[in-house]
Amino acid sequence: MKIFLFLLAISLAFFPSCKGKARAKEEAKEEAPKSMETELAEKKLERGSPVFIRAFKEERVLELFIENKTTGQFELFRTYPIAAASGQLGPKLAEGDRQVPEGFYFSHPSDMNPNSSFHLSFNVNYPNAYDRAHERTGTFIMVHGSNVSVGCLAMTDEKIEEIYTLCQAALDHGQPFFRVHIFPFRMTPERMATAIGSPHLPFWENLKTGYDLFEKNKMPPIVSVRDKEYVFE
Numbered sequence: 001m002k003i004f005l006f007l008l009a010i011s012l013a014f015f016p017s018c019k020g021k022a023r024a025k026e027e028a029k030e031e032a033p034k035s036m037e038t039e040l041a042e043k044k045l046e047r048g049s050p051v052f053i054r055a056f057k058e059e060r061v062l063e064l065f066i067e068n069k070t071t072g073q074f075e076l077f078r079t080y081p082i083a084a085a086s087g088q089l090g091p092k093l094a095e096g097d098r099q100v101p102e103g104f105y106f107s108h109p110s111d112m113n114p115n116s117s118f119h120l121s122f123n124v125n126y127p128n129a130y131d132r133a134h135e136r137t138g139t140f141i142m143v144h145g146s147n148v149s150v151g152c153l154a155m156t157d158e159k160i161e162e163i164y165t166l167c168q169a170a171l172d173h174g175q176p177f178f179r180v181h182i183f184p185f186r187m188t189p190e191r192m193a194t195a196i197g198s199p200h201l202p203f204w205e206n207l208k209t210g211y212d213l214f215e216k217n218k219m220p221p222i223v224s225v226r227d228k229e230y231v232f233e
Contacts, residue, residue, distance in 0.1 A: 036162060044068065045077060048173035051166055052220045053143070055082065055153060057089060057100055058185035062143070062153060064163060073218035080163065083147040084154040089184040090200045092126065095137045098150055101126045102203075104210060104223040104230060105180045109171045112164070119145030119157040120164040124180045129225040143180070153182075179220045187211040206230050 040047060045066040052065040052074045060082040065074035087099035105124035113121045121144035127136050143153045145160035155163060167178055184200070185191050187208040195201050210232050213221040222233040 040066075040077070043075060043077065044070065045075060047166060048169045050074075050175040051170045051178045053163075053167075053178065053180045054214070055143075055180070055182045056186055057085060057087075057102070057183070060085065062155065062163075064166060066166070074214075074220065075218070077166070078162075080155055080159045082153050083156045083159075084149040085152070086150050091136070091203060092131075092138055092141070092151065093136050095139065097138075100151055100153065100182065101131070101138070101141055102182050102184050102207065103128060103130055104207075105182065106177045107167070107180060108177045112168055112171070113142075114164075116142075116144055118142070118152075118154070118160075120160045121145070121152075122164065122167065124182070130228070130230055133225060133228045179223075181210065181214075181220070183207060183211060 037047070043066075045068060049069060050067040052067075053062060054065070055062040062080045062082055064077050064080070066077045067073070068075050085100045087097070090099065091103065092099035092101035101124075103126075105126060105128055107122045107124060111123040111125065113123070121142040123140065123142050126138055126141040131138075138151065141152055143155060143160070143163070145157040146154050147156050148154055170178060184204060184207075187204070192204070192208060195204060198204070206229055210221050210223060210230060213219075213232055224231050224233075
């Protein structure tokens with residue numbers, strides 16, 4: 001019975017019903033909070049434009065970028081405090097290690113869950129090709145509501161509603177998926193210098209290449225995996 005209840009809870013937390021998907025799409029089309037619409041207008045951004053998410057574990061913040069239709073670059077819309085994220089700096093290695101992963105992830109329309117037991121959520125698709133190449137394991141790593149989490153990023157119910165609405169609107173307007181990049185910290189030269197001696201340094205240097213490309217171009221890089229390393233376009 002305990003096993004059945006556990007599997008039922010996982011199912012309800014992750015797999016949305018068809019009715020739930022329809023409800024989420026309708027909510028994304030409804031009038032958003034006036035403050036959000038005002039800020040979008042002030043920054044000359046539009047709800048429904050492509051989005052990009054970047055998170056930093058050490059700073060405990062999640063950034064949501066929206067593509068500016070005029071420039072084609074992604075501009076920072078808002079920075080949200082992460083309410084809860086378990087584990088330490090360093091990648092997620094195995095199921096149950098309580099680590100938030102680090103790397104380059106993405107979410108498709110099928111990853112959006114309006115019926116999550118954590119209010120709203122979307123799966124970031126860990127493990128990715130890099131993780132699998134390194135035999136890392138784990139499941140159901142999400143960005144979600146609530147203020148408690150084990151291995152995920154909890155954003156509170158209030159903040160996930162805004163994040164979810166903008167992401168769902170982008171998908172509804174044709175973005176096939178949105179990227180979710182998770183870093184241990186802001187990968188500035190100064191912060192990287194303090195990481196010398198860490199066993200994770202080679203991995204973090206690989207991540208920094210992708211971090212630097214976005215900082216330079218304001219366009220999320222196209223990421224693939226070759227010879228067990230991330231490569232970028």
